[in-house]
Amino acid sequence: DVVMTQSPLSLPVTLGQPASISCRSSQSLVDSGGNTYLNWFQQRPGQSPRRLIYQVSNRDSGVPDRFSGSGSGTDFTLKISRVEADDVAFYYCMQVTHWPLTFGPGTKVDIK
Amino acid sequence: EVQLLQSGGGLVQPGGSLRLSCAASGFTFNRLGMAWVRQAPGKGLEWVSVITESGDITHYVDSVKGRFTISRDNSKNTLYLQMNSLRADDTAVYYCAKSWWLDNWGQGTLVTVSS
Numbered sequence: 001d002v003v004m005t006q007s008p009l010s011l012p013v014t015l016g017q018p019a020s021i022s023c024r025s026s027q028s029l030v031d032s033g034g035n036t037y038l039n040w041f042q043q044r045p046g047q048s049p050r051r052l053i054y055q056v057s058n059r060d061s062g063v064p065d066r067f068s069g070s071g072s073g074t075d076f077t078l079k080i081s082r083v084e085a086d087d088v089a090f091y092y093c094m095q096v097t098h099w100p101l102t103f104g105p106g107t108k109v110d111i112k
Numbered sequence: 113e114v115q116l117l118q119s120g121g122g123l124v125q126p127g128g129s130l131r132l133s134c135a136a137s138g139f140t141f142n143r144l145g146m147a148w149v150r151q152a153p154g155k156g157l158e159w160v161s162v163i164t165e166s167g168d169i170t171h172y173v174d175s176v177k178g179r180f181t182i183s184r185d186n187s188k189n190t191l192y193l194q195m196n197s198l199r200a201d202d203t204a205v206y207y208c209a210k211s212w213w214l215d216n217w218g219q220g221t222l223v224t225v226s227s
Contacts, residue, residue, distance in 0.1 A: 039213060041157070048207060048217040049149075049157060060215065092157055096213055100173050101147075101159040 002026050002095050004104035012112045019080040021107045023093035028073050030097070037096035040069055040078045043106075044089040052091075053078065085111060114138040114216040116208050121221030128198050128225070134191040134208030134218050142166075142186040145212045148193050150204035151220075158204075161193065162212050176202075198225045 003026040013019045029036045040053040051060050053069035056076060066081040080087055088111060093104040120132040134146070148160040161172045161182040170182050181194040191208050203225045210216040 037213070041214070043157075048220050049214075050217065051213070051215050054213055054215070090156075094157070094159075094214070099171055101162070101212075103157045103159065106156045 001100055002029075002098045002102050004093055004095060004102050006091075006093060006104040006107050009105060009107055011107055011109045013080075013083045013109060014112050015085065016082050019083050019087075019109060021078045021091055021093075021109075023071075023076040023078070023104050025074045025076075025095055027098070029095050030073060035097075036072065038069075038071070038076050039094045039096060040067075041092045041094060041103075042087075042089045043092065049092065080109075083109070083111070114210060116210060116216060116218035118206075118208055118218040118221045121206065121223045123224045123226065124198055125227050126199060126225055129194070129196045130198065130223060132193040132195070132206055132208075132221060132223070134193075136189045136191065136210070139210065141184075141189040144210060146182075146184060146191045147209045147212055147214060148182060148191075149207045149209055149214065149217075150202075150223075151207070152201070152204045155204075160206070163191070195223070198223075200225050 005024050007022045038056050041049040043049040052063050057069045068079050070077050090106045092106045115137045117135045124130050145164050147162045163170045163182045167184050179197045183192045205220040207220045208218040
């Protein structure tokens with residue numbers, strides 16, 4: 001199975017400051033067609049998860065542009081350019097290239 | 113607007129069975145694969161199963177193979193998860209999700225396996 005790791009696991013951030021979460025996979029997420037299926041999800045307290053980013057860097061509809069995704073191969077990053085109170089949540093990366101589909105352990109983002 | 117309305121959770125004894133349902137609306141259900149994901153109390157997300165749009169291909173995480181069955185009724189726009197031989201470690205909130213890329217999620221339903 002592809003193991004997804006995230007760092008840090010806890011990220012206290014000052015309002016208005018940037019935040020960055022790293023996600024690494026135990027093997028390349030590039031499929032035979034050259035596509036990379038790495039998604040990012042946000043789960044606010046008491047809510048269902050919500051997809052933010054798909055295929056590494058594509059923002060879902062309605063996702064603020066302060067969220068961005070980047071990376072390739074086995075190393076990926078989710079960045080929040082200026083953290084707002086609404087961004088307090090767990091963030092999970094997930095690979096959809098290999099079976100079984102696997103999530104990272106999650107990163108808790110909260111306000112200092 | 114995409115809506116995924118879940119039902120069917122509850123308390124069940126170890127070894128028992130439960131069927132979860134996920135009623136979909138707001139998109140062409142029979143053109144998309146669907147998925148189930150679960151989250152144990154205080155833990156992270158775990159993918160459970162997916163099914164193709166026609167229902168002819170399914171995949172499962174190893175821990176539920178042979179015990180859980182994903183299915184769908186395209187005439188009713190509904191996704192199902194039949195869970196048999198339930199164990200304590202199956203206790204979780206179960207989410208249905210639209211497509212294998214999980215672009216929309218249901219509200220979740222709690223399954224508690226306990227005597």
